[in-house]
Amino acid sequence: MNAQTITSTTTHYPTAPTAEKPETHTLSVLVDNEPGVLARVIGLFSGRGYNIESLTVSETEHAKHLSLITIVTTGTPMVIEQIKNQLDRLVPVHRVVDMTMAGAAIERELAMVKVRGTGENRVEALRLADAFRARVIDATNQSFVFEITGKSDKIEQFVALMLPLGLVEVSRTGIAAIMRGPEAM
Amino acid sequence: MSKDMTGAEMVIEALADQGVKHLFGYPGGAVLPIYDALFQQDKVRHVLVRHEQGAVHAAEGYARSTGKVGCVLVTSGPGATNAVTGLTDALMDSIPIVCITGQVPTHLIGNDAFQEADTVGITRPCTKHNYLVKNIADLPRALHEAFHIAASGRPGPVVIDIPKDVQFARGAYAKPTEFPHRGYRPKVKGDADKIKAAVELMARARRPVLYTGGGVINSGKAASQKLRELARLTGFPVTSTLMGLGAFPSADPQWLGMLGMHGTLEANMTMHDCDVMVCIGARFDDRITGRLDAFSPGSKKIHIDIDPSSINKNVKVDIPIVGDCATVLEDMLTVWRASGAKTDKKALGDWWKQIDKWRARKSLAYRPSNEVIKPQYAIERLYALTRDKDVYITTEVGQHQMWAAQLYGFQEPNRWMTSGGLGTMGYGLPASVGVQLAHPKSLVIDIAGEASVQMTMQELSTAVQYRLPIKIFILNNKYMGMVRQWQELLHGGRYAESYSEALPDFVKLAEAMHATGIRCEKPGDLDHAIKEMIGIDRPVLFDCVVDPKENCFPMIPSGRAHNEMILGDAAEKLDEAIGEEGKVLV
Numbered sequence: 001m002n003a004q005t006i007t008s009t010t011t012h013y014p015t016a017p018t019a020e021k022p023e024t025h026t027l028s029v030l031v032d033n034e035p036g037v038l039a040r041v042i043g044l045f046s047g048r049g050y051n052i053e054s055l056t057v058s059e060t061e062h063a064k065h066l067s068l069i070t071i072v073t074t075g076t077p078m079v080i081e082q083i084k085n086q087l088d089r090l091v092p093v094h095r096v097v098d099m100t101m102a103g104a105a106i107e108r109e110l111a112m113v114k115v116r117g118t119g120e121n122r123v124e125a126l127r128l129a130d131a132f133r134a135r136v137i138d139a140t141n142q143s144f145v146f147e148i149t150g151k152s153d154k155i156e157q158f159v160a161l162m163l164p165l166g167l168v169e170v171s172r173t174g175i176a177a178i179m180r181g182p183e184a185m
Numbered sequence: 186m187s188k189d190m191t192g193a194e195m196v197i198e199a200l201a202d203q204g205v206k207h208l209f210g211y212p213g214g215a216v217l218p219i220y221d222a223l224f225q226q227d228k229v230r231h232v233l234v235r236h237e238q239g240a241v242h243a244a245e246g247y248a249r250s251t252g253k254v255g256c257v258l259v260t261s262g263p264g265a266t267n268a269v270t271g272l273t274d275a276l277m278d279s280i281p282i283v284c285i286t287g288q289v290p291t292h293l294i295g296n297d298a299f300q301e302a303d304t305v306g307i308t309r310p311c312t313k314h315n316y317l318v319k320n321i322a323d324l325p326r327a328l329h330e331a332f333h334i335a336a337s338g339r340p341g342p343v344v345i346d347i348p349k350d351v352q353f354a355r356g357a358y359a360k361p362t363e364f365p366h367r368g369y370r371p372k373v374k375g376d377a378d379k380i381k382a383a384v385e386l387m388a389r390a391r392r393p394v395l396y397t398g399g400g401v402i403n404s405g406k407a408a409s410q411k412l413r414e415l416a417r418l419t420g421f422p423v424t425s426t427l428m429g430l431g432a433f434p435s436a437d438p439q440w441l442g443m444l445g446m447h448g449t450l451e452a453n454m455t456m457h458d459c460d461v462m463v464c465i466g467a468r469f470d471d472r473i474t475g476r477l478d479a480f481s482p483g484s485k486k487i488h489i490d491i492d493p494s495s496i497n498k499n500v501k502v503d504i505p506i507v508g509d510c511a512t513v514l515e516d517m518l519t520v521w522r523a524s525g526a527k528t529d530k531k532a533l534g535d536w537w538k539q540i541d542k543w544r545a546r547k548s549l550a551y552r553p554s555n556e557v558i559k560p561q562y563a564i565e566r567l568y569a570l571t572r573d574k575d576v577y578i579t580t581e582v583g584q585h586q587m588w589a590a591q592l593y594g595f596q597e598p599n600r601w602m603t604s605g606g607l608g609t610m611g612y613g614l615p616a617s618v619g620v621q622l623a624h625p626k627s628l629v630i631d632i633a634g635e636a637s638v639q640m641t642m643q644e645l646s647t648a649v650q651y652r653l654p655i656k657i658f659i660l661n662n663k664y665m666g667m668v669r670q671w672q673e674l675l676h677g678g679r680y681a682e683s684y685s686e687a688l689p690d691f692v693k694l695a696e697a698m699h700a701t702g703i704r705c706e707k708p709g710d711l712d713h714a715i716k717e718m719i720g721i722d723r724p725v726l727f728d729c730v731v732d733p734k735e736n737c738f739p740m741i742p743s744g745r746a747h748n749e750m751i752l753g754d755a756a757e758k759l760d761e762a763i764g765e766e767g768k769v770l771v
Contacts, residue, residue, distance in 0.1 A: 032368060035317065040309060047310050078497060085494035091314040091334060094368040 020076040024053065025100040026107060026177050027084065028185055032092040033059045033067040040090050041069060050075060050083050054109075054152075056174040066094070070177050097185045104180040110173045111155045116143040117166030125165045132158045143168070187357040192321050192347060193218035195358045196285060199328035201228040202361050205256050207247060207622055208232065209240040213260025214300060215287030218352035220258075232622060232651060235643035237264050239615035241271020241342075242641070245280045246616030249602045250577055251623045252405055254336050257284040262300030265346070266307065270609060272342045273311040277606025278428060279403055281340035283331045284312075290350040291319050304346040313341030319348065321356035329361040338371025339492040340403055371491060375508030375516060383463070383487045383504045384520045390461035391532035392539075393421045396444065399428030399605065400466015400490060402598045404510035408432070409598040411514035412465065418521060420533055422540055424452040426467050428605040431595035441540070442549070445473040446741050447587040450548035450750055451540055453739075456481050457747035458539070464488045466510045469499040470606070471743070479746030489513045548739045549591050550755040558708050560585065560660045560731040564592040564632070567658060570715045575627045577620045579603065579613040581637030584666035584737045589632040611640030614657060618644055621653040628656070628719065635661040635728075636685050642694075648724040649699045656718055656725045659691060662733040670736045674751075695726035704728040 031037050038057055045052050054072035059065070073083060080098070087096045099105035113134070115125045122144075129136065129146045132154065138145035148158055152175060159170055179185055190198065196219050200208065209232045212220045223231050234240040237259045244255025255275075259268050265286040275282045289298040305317045314334050316327040324347070331343040387393060395416060401408045409432040416423050416439050423433045424441040433440055442449035444456055456462065462484045467473070469488075474480040477499060486502040488495075489510060496505040506513055520526075551561045564585075578593055579602040580586040586603055595601050602620060604612035613631040621629040631638075638659055648655050660666075668683040692702030701721050705714040705728070718725045738753035 036305060036309070039306070043309055078501070082494060082498055085492075085496070089492065089494050091366075091369050 020078065022074045022076055023080060023100075024072060024074045025080050025098055026105065026175060027071045027073065027087070028097045028099055028177055029069040029071065029087055029093060030095040030185070031067050031069060031090075032094070033065045034092055037067070037092045038069070040092065041071070041087065044086055044090065045073070045083075048082075048086065050079065054174040056176050070175055072175050095185065097179075099177045099179070102179060105177050106180060107151060107175050107177045108149055109152050109155055109175050110147065110149045111159070112137070112171045113146045113148060113159060113162055114143060114168040114170070115146065115162050115166050116168045118142055121165045125162060128158070128161050128165075134158065187359045189355060190358050191218065191222070191352065192324050192354050192356065193222040193352040195324050195356070196328065196347070196352070197222045197226055197229055198358055199325065199361070200256060203254070203329070203332045205229055205254070208256045208258050209234055209243045209247075209619065210258030211237050211240060211260065211264060213264050213287065215261035215289055215349050216258060216264070216285075216352075218349065219285070219287070219347075231258070232618075232647065234615065234618075234647050236641065237267035238270050238611070239618070239641050239644040239647065241268050241275065241282065241284065242609075242612050242615035243619035243622070243644070243647075244282050244284075245271065245275050245278075245612075246579055246602050246619030247623045248280050248282060248619075249402075249616075250599050250620045252599060254281040254283055254332055255619065257282060259284065260287045260300065261289055261304065262302045264300075265302055265304040269307060269311055270607075272308055272344065274604050274607040274609045274612060275342040276311050276313065278604065279340045279399060280342070281335040282342035283335050284342060284344045286344060286346045287352070288317070288346045288348040291348045292350070294348065304344065308344045311342070312344050313339075315344040315346065317346045317348075318351055321351050321354040324351065324356065325358050330366055332361070333366060334369060338369075339400075339495075372493075372507050373491070373509040373512050375489065375506040375513040377516070379504055379506045380513065380516050380520055381524075383506060384517060384524060384526055386461055386485055386487065386504065387419065387421075387463060388521075388526035388528060390421075391529055392458060392460040392536045393419070393463065393533075394441075394455045394459040394461075395421050395423045395463050395465060396425070396456065396467055397423065397429045397432055397465045398426040398467025401429055401432040401510050402466075404466060404491075406598060408466070408509075408511035408514060411511055411518060414518055415514055415521075418518065419528055421463070422455055422537070424448070424455065426470070426473055426605070427590055427603060429467060430590060430601045431598045434596040435594035436596055443590050445470075446475070446743070447591065447737055447739065448741075449591070450546050450739055450752065450756075451543040453741065453747040453750060454543045455540055459484045462486045464490075464502070465514070466490060468495045471499070474499060475741045475749075476744055476746045481747070546752070546757045548750070548752055548756050550757070551735070551753060552755045554732065555708060557732045558705070558711060558729060560588050560662065560735050561592055562708060563658075563660055563711065563729050563731055564588045566711050567630070567632070567715055568593045570712065571628060571630065571719065574719070575624075576600065577602065577617075577624060577627055577629045579616040579620060579629070579631045581613040581631070581633045581640075582608045582610045583634045583637055583668075584662070584670065584735075585632055585634045585637075585660040587667075587737045588660070593632070610637040614638060614641050614655075615644045615647075617655040617657070618647050618651075618653055621648070621655050622651065625653075629654075630656045630658050633657055633659045634666060635659050635663065635688060635691075636665045639689075645695070645698050645700055645724060645726065652723070654722050654724055656727060658718070658727045659729055660731050661688075661691070661728050662731050662735065663688065664733055666735075667737070673736065674742070691726050691728035695724075700724040700726055702726050702728065704730065706730040
């Protein structure tokens with residue numbers, strides 16, 4: 001013991017900084033469509049403790065083997081900035097665009113909603129589907145499958161309304177996003 | 186022009202074309218074709234290590250001391266998993282490594298075949314990039330790209346996993362120049378307006394500091410040169426992280442010593458009280474910043490880094506400059522000179538007076554002894570007796586590493602190899618093997634602890650086999666010293682498992698491994714013993730028995746700020762050197 005003063009702390013890591021308010025952002029990530037690229041992106045999120053709220057991925061330019069990954073994530077502005085920079089650092093990533101920051105982006109999601117019921121509930125489900133412009137894509141005499149497209153909150157609302165009417169299950173694509181206007185991302 | 190050859194031959198051809206002279210590796214079933222190709226050529230020399238972790242650390246030492254890419258060749262399964270620690274170490278410290286791993290034949294991948302592991306899956310988070318090459322046509326591109334990716338931008342390790350059937354397959358090989366990468370383009374040049382703004386801010390500074398890191402070393406010798414020019418031009422004080430030691434000469438009066446958890450009082454107080462901080466190739470790591478909300482509260486911060494994700498990660502900065510250190514520093518110097526910027530001489534003079542008061546506390550002082558070798562004394566003597574030589578230092582991890590960083594003076598870059606980010610015990614011995622191979626005529630010393638050194642001890646055999654006269658200087662305090670220090674300070678002196686029980690007799694061990702062993706237990710014998718060690722042209726294991734109770738000070742207990750340091754009892758007592766507020770805290 002050869003110190004002048006001993007100050008005790010319980011950890012040797014700095015405490016977490018007081019958090020700024022978390023925000024939700026939609027990121028469009030253009031990547032080489034090569035094996036493992038999605039694992040790199042997802043691994044980055046899990047490894048660094050970021051959230052994924054929604055993830056959509058598909059090859060969008062077949063000739064160039066480019067895929068577009070759309071990720072909805074939440075974090076403080078500093079964390080969102082980190083996520084973008086960390087994504088950009090991955091070798092197969094070509095571009096990262098923050099659709100939320102860029103402003104004029106359109107976001108859409110598709111859901112298929114299965115509802116089971118008879119009598120008044122069945123009629124009510126069909127009526128609401130019509131109001132939400134959901135299409136019937138499958139029907140039996142005791143069930144419907146509706147297809148609905150729109151913003152996530154519209155889908156949430158529709159699903160909530162279907163719940164007391166005999167909601168069985170929901171399958172959602174996650175968000176796809178694109179910029180308004182004539183320019184590419 | 187392309188040549189027809191097997192995948193295994195392509196590997197060797199590509200290494201040779203990339204200028205690789207030495208390859209560290211360990212053979213096994215899934216890389217035998219490559220070893221067969223190695224056997225039939227003499228362009229690339231293979232160095233057989235004793236464990237794959239050692240191969241990667243050796244390659245790191247090689248890379249760090251030369252500025253070139255270090256190369257590793259290991260087999261599938263356990264070969265690859267053993268390399269993971271080294272790869273993670275290289276990732277954390279931004280060391281350029283290309284690691285080739287064998288893999289089971291393509292048709293067996295996913296079948297739980299013998300010595301199969303999901304190498305790309307396992308190494309994805311611990312490499313800058315990795316490849317599984319399933320088709321011989323993709324192999325030349327992967328090999329050349331790997332070197333480009335490893336060495337450019339923020340350097341890092343790249344793994345190429347090659348199934349055995351691809352090593353046997355024949356295909357067309359092409360030279361490196363034909364492979365521009367489609368998407369990967371690191372930004373090298375900093376934005377001109379940001380550099381201009383930075384220069385203006387620096388010229389107005391009253392209490393400036395240059396805070397430099399491993400990025401300056403990675404950027405090449407030119408970056409260190411530019412840093413020295415900038416320091417001379419501005420008269421600003423310079424401090425550095427553990428990884429950046431040597432970029433600025435420790436003999437220079439503007440040098441404050443290392444900063445951070447075990448940095449000097451003057452370096453940390455300067456960081457805390459400065460009004461303009463210029464961070465060059467460092468990343469505001471938690472060992473540097475201490476408590477984040479109390480980190481240099483009054484300063485404007487400029488951050489130069491080639492990796493955009495380093496900027497605003499831990500600390501918000503005012504002027505971020507993304508670019509290579511050497512390039513940005515050169516532009517900065519040009520702008521400074523062109524604009525005729527002048528510093529505030531009076532303010533700077535006052536600032537230096539304040540810094541000198543902190544220096545007067547002698548925060549690195551310790552109580553000397555005639556009975557027992559103080560570890561600090563051992564480092565000081567080692568430095569005094571080797572400073573005039575062409576010397577390279579590696580370390581393991583722990584107290585000895587911090588004492589080496591504090592007390593061994595580095596005047597040039599690439600002379601200091603240590604595991605900073607990952608803190609890998611067992612790094613130093615294999616790293617010194619790599620360094621010695623790259624610099625056969627130089628004096629290479631691994632400053633070690635008796636606990637760390639036992640983690641990769643077996644590489645002493647490698648040194649013996651290749652006649653690499655490395656010197657392993659063990660500060661033997663019979664404890665995992667840093668663990669013991671934390672237990673003393675934070676866990677009520679309950680030394681759980683930190684005593685080095687059943688230590689080997691290092692002298693006999695050295696002899697059994699065909700190296701030379703030296704033991705020294707008295708301060709009076711130390712100089713002679715060190716001179717003896719330097720004089721021996723073979724590997725030496727030096728067992729320097731030191732005070733087991735000595736702690737490493739100064740120290741910022743984590744979760745504390747820079748001005749809340751603990752000083753050793755030999756430091757000058759509280760006086761005018763420190764303000765009223767500081768007195769309460771120190």
